Amino acid sequence: MxxxxxxxxxxxxxxxxxxxxxxxxxxxxxxxxxxxxxxxxxxxxxxxxxxxxxxxxxxxxxxxxxxxxxxxxxxxxxxIGRTFQIPRPFRGLSLLENAALAAHYGASGHITREEALRRAREALRLAQLPEDPETTTQGLGAAGLKKLELARALATQxxxxxxxxxxxxxxxxxxxxxxxxxxxxxxxxxxxxxxxxxxxxxxxxxxxxxxxxxxxxxxxxxxxxxxxxxxxxxxxxxxxxxxxxx
The missing domain is CATH 3.40.50.300 (P-loop containing nucleotide triphosphate hydrolases)
Known part of the structure; x- marks a missing residue:
């Protein structure tokens, strides 16, 4: 189909x-x-x-x-979730917050903060990135930024x-x-x-x-x-x- x-x-x-x-x-x-x-x-x-x-x-x-x-x-x-050729993460947010924001964006209705964080952690895990709330985008190379771009797309489910x-x-x-x-x-x-x-x-x-x-x-x-x-x-x-x- x-x-x-x-x-x-x-x-x-x-x-x-x-x-x-x-x-x-x-x-x-x-x-x-x-x-x-x-x-x-x-x-x-x-x-x-x-x-x-x-x-x-x-x-x-x-x-x-x-x-x-x-x-x-x-x-x-x-x-439909998508990545972009040039990653543009929110530099002032952690990896977890970046993915959680995407989870809110992709939700078909209101979701709680806890649910957004759950979806974000799952997406980061799939993209093989740290799930802890303290890790920032600082120090991420090209491969890491591509992974974060993927995690944000996956967080929209x-x-x-x-x-x-x-x-x-x-x-x-x-x-x-x-x-x-x-x-x-x-x-x-x-x-x-x-x-x-x-x-x-x-x-x-x-x-x-x-x-x-x-x-x-x-x-x-x-x-x-x-x-x-x-x-x-x-x-x-x-x-x-x-x-x-x-």
Whole structure:
């Protein structure tokens, strides 16, 4: 059963079409990789799904409910959590407070402070970060900030997690750990994941299927193996054959 259905999604900025008639679906419990080089429309697609941008046209359905055009907070309360490419935590708050604030934001109704803290601790535990109330963002490197970004998204208790370039700024070992963490979250919590990346290597070992964008349009949908064998995908990432031969 499809948890997320995107059909004919289009986003224009004036005369520029950033997302052009994009359609794909994500099955419940699946990890889908949304791939493409920089500027291919991946993050704009995410922003339309998550309510950060209003689509120019098209449909976005979560568990059969039309959500295209809803605000980001309304989308979050319906069960979509997301991370951002550039983490921007509340520097004056502890890790626990950062995650607890996200828990309040994602709640469909009023929740108590105690419940928000419980959700926050669970999210920090899943992201392998300290749960104590004294730990601050000071001293967190790129990997730690990415984990906190993930914990804040998980604290909203999503059905669907949109992970936006979770490997950016990480070294090879940190990339592997981040990929394994997302897979474990899916396996242990049953959270469906759409993972946006332009780095193919590590992602392809984790995802069930991939959708590849180029210039805002879908150029490929299939398995990771099929993506690696596809001539059009290779051209997008490596350049035309004549350029590679040169």
């Amino acid at each position: 499809a948890l997320l259905e995107v059909a004919g999604l289009t986003k224009r900025f004036g005369g520029f079409t950033a997302v052009d008639n994009v359609s794909f679906s994500v099955a419940e419990g699946e990890i889908l990789g949304l791939l493409g080089p920089n500027g291919s429309g991946k993050s704009t697609t995410f922003n339309c799904i998550a309510g950060m941008l209003r689509p120019s046209s098209g449909s976005v359905k979560l568990a059969g409910e039309e959500i295209a055009g809803l605000t980001a907070d309304a989308t979050c309360r319906r069960g 999503p059905k669907l997690l949109l992970a936006d370039e979770s490997l950016g700024g990480l070294d090879a070992g940190e990339m592997r750990q981040a990929a394994e963490m997302l897979k474990r979250i899916r396996d242990e919590r049953g959270i469906t994941i759409v993972w946006v990346e332009h780095i193919m290597g590590v992602l392809l070992s984790v995802v069930d299927r991939v959708v590849v964008l180029d210039h805002g349009a879908v150029i490929f949908q299939g398995t990771p193996y099929e993506a690696q064998e596809d001539a059009k995908v290779a051209e997008v990432y490596l350049g035309p054959p004549e350029a590679r031969a040169a």
